[in-house]
Amino acid sequence: MTDTYVGKADEANAMETLGVIGKGTPRIDGLDKLTGAAEYVDDMDFGPALLHAAVVESPYGYARIKGIDASKAEALPGVVKVVTGKDFPYTFGMYMKDRYVFAQDVVRFAGEQVAAVIARDARTAKKAASLVEVDYEVMEPLLDPMKALADDAVLIHPDLEDYEHVPWFFPKAGTNIAHWRKTRRGDLEAGFAEADVILEDEYTVPRYAHCAIEPHVVVARLDKAHRLTLWTASQSPYTQRDVFAQALAPLGLSHKDIRVVTPYVGGGFGGKAGVSMEIIGAALATVVPGRPVKVRWTREQEFTNTYQRQGVRARIRLGAKKDGTITALEHDLYWDAGAYVEYGANVVNAAGLSATGPYRVPAVKIDSLCVYTNLPPGGPYRGFGYSEFHFGLESHITRMAQELGMDPVEFRKKNAIVEGDTLAYGEAMNPSGLIEAIDKTAAAIDWGVEETSDDPTKAIGKGLCLFWKAPAMPPNASSASFLKFNEDGSMNITVSGMELGQGYLTVMAQVASEILAVPPEKIRVETPDTDRNPYEWQTVASHVTWSCGNAVAAAALEAREKIYKVVHDARGYEEGSLYLEDEKVKCDTDPDFELPLAEFVVGGIMMPDGTYRGGPIVASGKFMPEFTSALSDPETSQGGHPNVHYTVGAAGVVIEVDRDTGKIHVKKAALAADVGRAINPVLIEGQITGGLLQGLATVLYEDMRFDAQGRLLNPTFTDYKIPTSKDVPDQIIPIIIETPQPDGPFGARGVGEHTMIAAAPVIGDAVADALGVRLKEMPITAERVALAVAGMDD
Amino acid sequence: MKHTIEMNVNGEAWAVDVAPGETLLEVLREKVGVKSPKIGCERGDCGSCTVLYDGKSVRACLVLAVEAEGHEITTLEGISHDGLTVLQEKMVELSSFQCGFCAPGIVLSVHELLQERPDPSADEVKEAISGNLCRCTGYDPIVDAVLEAARIGPGDRG
């Protein structure tokens, strides 16, 4: 691949008339998914040689392993092998190598893998796992990040200073602080001195679970030729390959030996990013060479031993002038990051760079602390830290407006960040339609119009909050694509982004379709296999439409140039006079000329003498944001360019609350997001509807609850309630704003995660509006509302 | 303690050897090779394993395979033998799905509803699929597709 095609997306942007871009093109994976043809990892057949593994988990949050006796398990007929931490004394991790394949001498969370049994069938594996005897010395777990910060707190990772990590992390050896992101800009003291009102308070957000309906599953096989193949339900085939290669390097495995295949995946939401339980499959395969081995998480394990969204305690101090100008913000975020932070520390980092929210704040001090606790590992979850800090920040913004006697929407508009404003880390804000988003959302919920319920026991309230989010990526996170034409003029495109449900394959087909004038239904975009498909960092950060879209656009433009060159070579037309339309090459200067792609894109064009010109049209494209840098001053975060751009927007709700029961009914929810360019508006509306509901659930009823040992009390859908079809708002109004992103494909930027970010504060505001009760801890359950109204809360 | 059970799966007669502890879901997936019923929670909470059992939706994870002796099981594969149902067509057309994992169960729950109530209200649709958890779509696009399919009617395709 050369650099020739970088930036060619700009050329695509300039195309004036668009065919499929901006249309609600039906998804290209529709038939697969509605007929049962779509194959997920657990649906794949591996034949009678397939082995099954069951994992022995720690029942304690913090304990020393004194001994493991696997003899009874090993004696059970059908058991092939039992492995423990002794067999795999390796650490792994994405941004920091602090996680163990199996616990070594210490377990750091309840649910951590201590041993595994490989057996010929799942039944035997389960039985045998229950026969493995582990002798623990139970220790007092640290479950609260504030306690873990105490001077005399036990060190959960005494070896912290030895862990390898990315250069933008700043662990504090001798403490439980795995990373501390400090952002400083402007004169904070002067900012607060200038303020007429200073408001300070604390907000609490608990942990949450992703709850993709497909549990994590991995099948791994090390064949006798030393080739390790993994079939994983994952968002991150290439990142997984990289992490596996690093972790298993002591066994002599390198990148070329490892192949990760990821067919359709049944939802991710961040939970299937990076590597969590898949490392177990990779490791187990190495002890049973030649045999595939499957590890499939139960729903309970899905809750307790993948990633969880981290809890956070926020302290906010905000200053503003009487005229409504924000003068200063101090925002401390104490993250309950869990036992291992190899991925979660980057959530902390992202929040620490952006915890001003989408506001112009002249003086900023943000401290975002990643604190080890004896709870399951925190990690990426749709919203990546932003959902968490927006709850406190947006609640606080509304309260400040009320303190100032201003309308909260007016206050927000006055301080809303616009293109060119300086971000907390010193760079300039990208183009943004935030004001338009606010106005349209306010109009959609009749902001300012008071409504009363017909039912005297109920009150109606409204809320409107803003959101923003940038992809959190390493500065060199990149995407690539391969494109090839088939004999009939159809195309196969290979990429390594994941179709998580968002419609990525369809969007990639639309991008290629637009440039090459081939309809999307004649394009297949294939799911990843790291042997065949080109590189993609991961499908996270809502970045693939933008990043991989650019890579596909680059490949399509390269293919187009090749097509023009063949026609030029064979027919003599100037390349500049050619264009593509309706699957044909046409010419500006010769209206009579047209050549269907199907006639030459593989076989070439025949010359008068019977010889041919051309040959199979194949192309590649790549994209990397070459302007980003994670290098900055650790004390201030000034000097780098960590984020590519922010997607902004607003959300509003109208709710009806029952004063007696506390039950909240969402009558209307509107959400406006500036997507740059809506490549497929139906898919964006799908993101808004689904994301909003996921966000509303985090504030209305979802909540992970732990006992004193750090054991999850509600590891099932029986008691971790995710929304059903009966729990949707009466009306959802999706609003698409299009302020083009100059470096995005056709001007597009990402929107997947953003749709859930503002849901929590907007409910908090609406409850306060309806009942005059301000709840500062999530979730805002019916129970909390009712007890607060009745004066029975503590 | 194996039992040989005879059951009808999607119109085909099957005789399968099962142990009493094997669930219908496991047997369908592993011994009959029907993969559209998915394993999501294995305790009846999520509805991913929904199949029609003598025409009624049940959770295949809550049925022991031995119980299915003499019964008729229909999965997603079985309702579209003769091409897509109108419901499936509408769900494709309106992009009423995302990751697709819950789709087989939802289609079957709605199929049962439409057999009993060809012209359901939105609330009846929501009731019918309330046991099928979907984490992606927010459900509205599914309800829209069902109402649209009901409006058109099944024609001769059931």
Add this chain to the structure above:
Amino acid sequence: MTIAHDFAYLRPATVPDALAMLADHRGAMVLAGGTDVVPWLRDDAITPETVVDIKDIAGFDAIDVADGVLRIGPLVTFSDLIASPVAAEHVPALVEASHTVASVGVRNRATVVGNICSAVPSCDAGPPLLVYEAAVEVAGPGGERSIPVLEWFLGPRTQALAEGELVTGITIPLPGAHGGCYAKLSRYRGEDLAQVGVAVLALPGNDYRVAFGAVGPVPFRAPAIEERLAGGGPGDADPAALDALVDEAISPIDDVRASKEYRTHMSRVMLRRSLAAAAARLDGGGPPYGEQVI
């Protein structure tokens, strides 16, 4: 994960066959709908050597009325009850409760009898059967007996069935004209286990029956409340006095589903609303059955 426990599966065709199998295999687990039994097996919460599937027993799936008594067979599912015109006519509050049980795919399988045999404190069939003064018909080694539902529930997951006994049905004396209501507190509109269940029957002459679920070790009737209400309209009782009686009647716990405080608060609220709905329904008004009052 899969069921690891090994057991034998038996499928009797008659009640005597079933009783013989239960006698031969002590500790055998009876299987009807399986919606509780199968997950319990998977969790190793029960480890029976034998499972006795009663689904082949003729007549067990019937709902019928004879001699002033409504009889619900042990294989009658919640869906059957919802679809039954007889049930809708005579025991509308039990049908209302049936609608709140899980969701269609579970209700198509889960039986009313199984619900009270599992006897979890939150069982939705418990409070309505208590106010309808149902009895559980049992056959066993010592012959047949009829256990009033009032004496059925003994503790969490414990009921009055003795070793070797089999439930052959639930009988309910036809209550005549009445208004009923089952209110269920759940964390959202979707399926959930009750955090509080309240069943109320309003009978002509300002006679009331009240039962609670999920706020004590077993579902129970509340006679002190019934006495206080007797003779007056549903809104006549002093609210504070009624609240105090509720507080005395219930013994809620704190758990992951709800706090003791909220259960207490909601027991009061739900009693008030259920009373009003039941009384209004007796008079031919009120919200239609199935429409939750909270």
